Amino acid sequence: MMFSFPGTGPREIAPGALHLPGWLDLAQQRRLAVACHAWARGPVPARAARLPRGGVMSVRTVCLGWHWQPYRYTRTADDAGGGQVAPLPGWLADLGRAALADAYRDPAAAESYRPDTALINFYDDAARMGMHQDKDERTDQPVVSLSLGDSCRFRFGNTHTRNRPWTDVELVSGDLFVFGGPSRFAYHGVTTTYPGTAPDGCGVDAGRINITLRETGLS
Numbered sequence: 509m510m511f512s513f514p515g516t517g518p519r520e521i522a523p524g525a526l527h528l529p530g531w532l533d534l535a536q537q538r539r540l541a542v543a544c545h546a547w548a549r550g551p552v553p554a555r556a557a558r559l560p561r562g563g564v565m566s567v568r569t570v571c572l573g574w575h576w577q578p579y580r581y582t583r584t585a586d587d588a589g590g591g592q593v594a595p596l597p598g599w600l601a602d603l604g605r606a607a608l609a610d611a612y613r614d615p616a617a618a619e620s621y622r623p624d625t626a627l628i629n630f631y632d633d634a635a636r637m638g639m640h641q642d643k644d645e646r647t648d649q650p651v652v653s654l655s656l657g658d659s660c661r662f663r664f665g666n667t668h669t670r671n672r673p674w675t676d677v678e679l680v681s682g683d684l685f686v687f688g689g690p691s692r693f694a695y696h697g698v699t700t701t702y703p704g705t706a707p708d709g710c711g712v713d714a715g716r717i718n719i720t721l722r723e724t725g726l727s
């Protein structure tokens with residue numbers, strides 16, 4: 509299952525937070541993007557999630573395994589027609605384990621990773637994501653993030669506040685970003701995307717797609 513990673517090697521952004529540029533080749537990006545576009549159509553269509561205080565997220569999100577709504581996981585998509593989301597395919601969980609093996613160079617950490625949900629976000633040119641923690645999961649297993657399509661500025665902060673210090677990282681189509689260990693609950697967000705930067709043949713005509721794999725601890 510080990511992946512031979514052709515990129516420049518993991519770059520440590522913070523302890524436990526690693527950026528692996530170019531982790532997916534163009535053919536893998538295309539296959540993933542095609543799959544994301546299919547999931548976006550259903551059984552629960554991608555939608556802009558409503559926030560408890562009335563706002564609406566600027567990304568559209570579709571979930572696999574568990575349905576996420578701000579700020580909890582449910583079996584059925586109660587805020588999006590009540591259907592049951594598609595299961596997380598085994599090959600995507602395998603890809604998550606391969607990601608951890610390459611990021612942490614630790615086969616044991618990879619073997620014990622059991623992601624059971626994926627959140628897939630679709631960014632149009634105006635979409636952003638404010639600084640937040642991924643804290644609706646009941647485990648402290650890492651989050652594995654894969655980027656497709658347009659590049660973005662990903663802001664990776666600290667675990668205490670949504671403010672500085674942070675590091676801005678440009679995430680490009682095919683990049684892997686993993687955050688776990690001491691960085692698992694760090695604040696992070698997407699401050700902007702760069703329209704028109706998607707490489708030809710990555711399967712994304714416009715905008716950006718981000719997939720995060722998580723282990724909810726609910727399954």
Ligand SMILES: O=C(O)CCC(=O)C(=O)O
Pocket residue numbers: 627629637642653662679696697698718720
């Ligand atoms: O789009 C990204 O790169 C990050 C997405 C994210 O933070 C999330 O879905 O919780």
Ligand SMILES: [Fe+2]
Pocket residue numbers: 640641642696
């Ligand atoms: Fe997040």
